[in-house]
Amino acid sequence: MNTVDYEKLTIYEVESFHKILLQWCGEAQKVLSLDFGRVQKIDIAAIQLLLSAQKTCHKKSSELILENVSSNVRETLRLAGCEMLFKGLK
Numbered sequence: 001m002n003t004v005d006y007e008k009l010t011i012y013e014v015e016s017f018h019k020i021l022l023q024w025c026g027e028a029q030k031v032l033s034l035d036f037g038r039v040q041k042i043d044i045a046a047i048q049l050l051l052s053a054q055k056t057c058h059k060k061s062s063e064l065i066l067e068n069v070s071s072n073v074r075e076t077l078r079l080a081g082c083e084m085l086f087k088g089l090k
Contacts, residue, residue, distance in 0.1 A: 001033040001067065009039055009046035017046070021053050028062050033088075037068035042076050051085065063087060 002024050006013050024032055032053070054064040065088040069077075077083040 001035045003035045008041035010043040011045040014045045025056050030062050033065045035068050042073050
């Protein structure tokens, strides 16, 4: 599991997280599991990046799973209409 080491993922952090995420996507075999335990806030830029990463994983026949997602992040995903698009959000 890869730990997302940000308290918030907004447009200001997306560029640096994008570089890390690209590396993780390249290394992923069947599953790219992201530990979101530290992340308390995301915005639409982060959601777009996660959707893009999910699409990249799908092309490689792997899947993106978000784990330990906070209620704040889950609510933001729900409000954006994206909660059901990610595995691991139960």
